Amino acid sequence: MADDTKHEVNILACFLLLLLFTAAEIVLYEVWRQSNATGDPFVPKFVLVLIIFAFTLPKAFIVMTYFMHLKFERVTIVGIALVPLVLVAIMILPMLTDIRTLAERNYTKDHTLADFKAPPDKAAHGNSGAAGHHEGAEAADDEQEH
Amino acid sequence: MSQATAHDLAHEDEGPLMAHGSVLQTGITNGKIVMWLFLGSEVMFFTGLIGAYIVLRFGQPGWPRPDQTLNVPLTAVNTFFLICSSVTLVWALQSYQRGQPAKGALGLLATTLIGAMFVGIQVYEYIHLFRNQMTPDKNLFGSCFYVMTGFHGLHVLVGVIAMLVLTIMAFFGKFGPRYTQYAPIELTGLYWHFVDLVWIILFAIVYLM
Numbered sequence: 001m002a003d004d005t006k007h008e009v010n011i012l013a014c015f016l017l018l019l020l021f022t023a024a025e026i027v028l029y030e031v032w033r034q035s036n037a038t039g040d041p042f043v044p045k046f047v048l049v050l051i052i053f054a055f056t057l058p059k060a061f062i063v064m065t066y067f068m069h070l071k072f073e074r075v076t077i078v079g080i081a082l083v084p085l086v087l088v089a090i091m092i093l094p095m096l097t098d099i100r101t102l103a104e105r106n107y108t109k110d111h112t113l114a115d116f117k118a119p120p121d122k123a124a125h126g127n128s129g130a131a132g133h134h135e136g137a138e139a140a141d142d143e144q145e146h
Numbered sequence: 147m148s149q150a151t152a153h154d155l156a157h158e159d160e161g162p163l164m165a166h167g168s169v170l171q172t173g174i175t176n177g178k179i180v181m182w183l184f185l186g187s188e189v190m191f192f193t194g195l196i197g198a199y200i201v202l203r204f205g206q207p208g209w210p211r212p213d214q215t216l217n218v219p220l221t222a223v224n225t226f227f228l229i230c231s232s233v234t235l236v237w238a239l240q241s242y243q244r245g246q247p248a249k250g251a252l253g254l255l256a257t258t259l260i261g262a263m264f265v266g267i268q269v270y271e272y273i274h275l276f277r278n279q280m281t282p283d284k285n286l287f288g289s290c291f292y293v294m295t296g297f298h299g300l301h302v303l304v305g306v307i308a309m310l311v312l313t314i315m316a317f318f319g320k321f322g323p324r325y326t327q328y329a330p331i332e333l334t335g336l337y338w339h340f341v342d343l344v345w346i347i348l349f350a351i352v353y354l355m
């Protein structure tokens with residue numbers, strides 16, 4: 001039974017995998033950023049986000065499973081760890097429709113800090129709250145599209 | 147982290163766990179259950195922040211590009227440091243389990259130093275951003291960024307303090323190869339790895355999305 005108490009984790013393998021996934025994320029993001037700067041990104045941004053998450057989830061899995069030893073824990077502990085994840089899923093689900101609607105409207109475009117600045121005519125009218133800000137950003141979008 | 151079975155714990159007759167009757171019938175120590183419940187509440191806490199960020203980000207037509215505002219390469223290096231700190235902590239725990247307290251203490255010291263380095267780099271990043279007028283009240287991105295990374299940084303800071311205490315205890319020979327002797331490292335390690343886990347997700351969402 002003593003052997004059951006101490007589970008050796010292959011630290012080097014875990015470390016290399018985490019390093020590999022992190023490096024892949026950053027390289028991918030940098031390549032996308034540079035291709036986007038030329039006006040021709042090699043994949044749409046939402047695909048990039050999906051790919052980055054595809055790299056992030058295995059990292060989270062490795063930390064939970066091996067570093068936090070969930071793989072070797074009793075069902076009770078695994079249950080305690082999983083309950084919040086179920087609650088998280090329940091919390092995220094109602095947001096999905098909003099996120100989808102908003103993403104279809106906004107997320108395919110690329111923005112800069114300049115988008116936050118209202119055009120001069122809007123600024124002259126006092127930049128009245130969120131509505132003015134929104135219109136200013138849309139105007140900037142139109143400029144980018146052309 | 148490493149799991150002590152009911153059989154193992156039951157035979158630690160002189161250990162403080164049995165002395166205080168804190169081994170449940172499940173065979174899991176009170177400390178571990180409490181830590182996991184705490185981490186469960188932390189999951190909800192950070193999910194609330196991340197969920198709010200995602201909705202706000204998609205809902206805002208003009209969202210700054212992170213690479214034009216934040217120092218992504220520096221933070222990537224910082225992410226690497228935090229991953230390294232988790233690795234050194236696992237190494238420290240395994241060293242204690244193998245009966246190598248010197249290596250264990252060294253691992254704890256390395257974890258503390260790397261964690262402190264992470265906090266230091268984050269403070270440097272904040273100073274740099276403030277000098278560039280990227281303040282929490284600048285825009286939605288600013289407030290979301292500081293709230294999410296700030297709360298995470300606070301968690302790391304608490305972890306660093308805990309690691310420092312463990313390191314000092316380690317150099318005084320307070321830990322050993324038996325479960326009851328290295329349990330504090332295991333429990334603090336759970337917290338530390340969780341903080342690492344949160345950063346892995348935050349880095350992807352805040353810096354790369």
